[in-house]
Amino acid sequence: MHTTTNTGGTPVLRVGIGGPVGSGKTxxxxxxxxxxxDRGLAPAVITNDIYTQEDAEHVRRELDGTLAPERVVGVETGACPHTAVRDDxxxxxxxxxxxLDAHPEVDTLLFESGGDxxxxxxxxxxxxxxxxVLDTAExxxxxxxxxPGITECELLVINKxxxxxxxxxxxxxxxxxADRVRSGRPVVLTNCLDGTGIAEIADFLESHRERISASA
Known part of the structure; x- marks a missing residue:
């Protein structure tokens, strides 16, 4: 596995976040x-919308004071969202x-796909x-x-x-x-409004960070 590093030589964990429209990815x-x-990490966010910057702008507003606005970037794919995160x-x-060039301190890149x-x-x-990400309203x-989204992802999130x-x-x-179709692979239940399950997801990401650091 190719390991991405920032300019300081620190391995960067690259995380994709996908799911249907409205499931709660943002x-x-x-x-x-x-x-x-709060855990001392330096994340950055890259969102994907077909024609707008709406998700990126929303993230900037909601994380104002927590994450510098320049560490949130929107990609306008111009086509089906999966194309820009999977095919090309x-x-x-x-x-x-x-x-990473502009912000060498970044150690976690979060790529949000458009709803798919x-x-x-x-x-x-x-x-x-x-x-x-799935949600109970679906x-x-x-x-x-x-x-494939459900069965092949490293972590399935059931939100709301x-x-x-x-x-x-x-x-x-x-x-x-979910446990059955994933043959016991990790599933986390979340409520993003009150934080239920979020620490568990952070723990899961940290376990993967340790793996890529060990292989770097």
Whole structure:
């Protein structure tokens, strides 16, 4: 595995975050970044939208005072979001390289894909691992639909657990199905509004950081 380093020689953990529209990818980033900062890390965020900078602007506003605005960059893909993170990640690779050149302290790059379907995966040339985000409002059936995003991601996130009871989602069934289709690979239940599960995701990322540091 190729290890990306910043100009100081520190390995950079590159994390992809994907999932359907409205599942809570941006909210997850906005909840996760302060936890990473509190742990002494230096994250940066690269978002992907088809034609706008909306996600990047939202992240900048929500993380004002926590993350310098110049450490949030929006990529306008001009096509299906998965293309720019899986098929031809050139634009994202360039954005990541420019970020590391401008901010050599960065040790964590978070790449958020635009909303996509269950086939979304990330190119290994772009990220070291990726998270796939589902939410309870999409229905408890979602894990049973499988798809590479659900089965191949390093960590599956089931978000918006707080509203499960209001959208007729049996959270126990959804979680059990996720465990089954992923053959026991990690699944984390989250509520990004109150921080439920966010520390667990940060711990998971740190375990991968240790691996890439050991292989550097």
């Amino acid at each position: 909210a997850l980033i906005e909840a996760l970044v302060p936890v990473l900062v 990640p050139t634009m994202n690779l360039a954005a990541g390289a420019e970020m 379907n269950l086939t979304l995966t990330f190119s290994p040339a772009l990220v070291d691992l990726f998270l796939f 229905g408890e059936k979602m894990p049973r639909k499988r798809g 657990v707080d509203i499960a009871q209001y959208v007729r989602c049996d959270l126990e069934v959804m979680s059990a199905d």
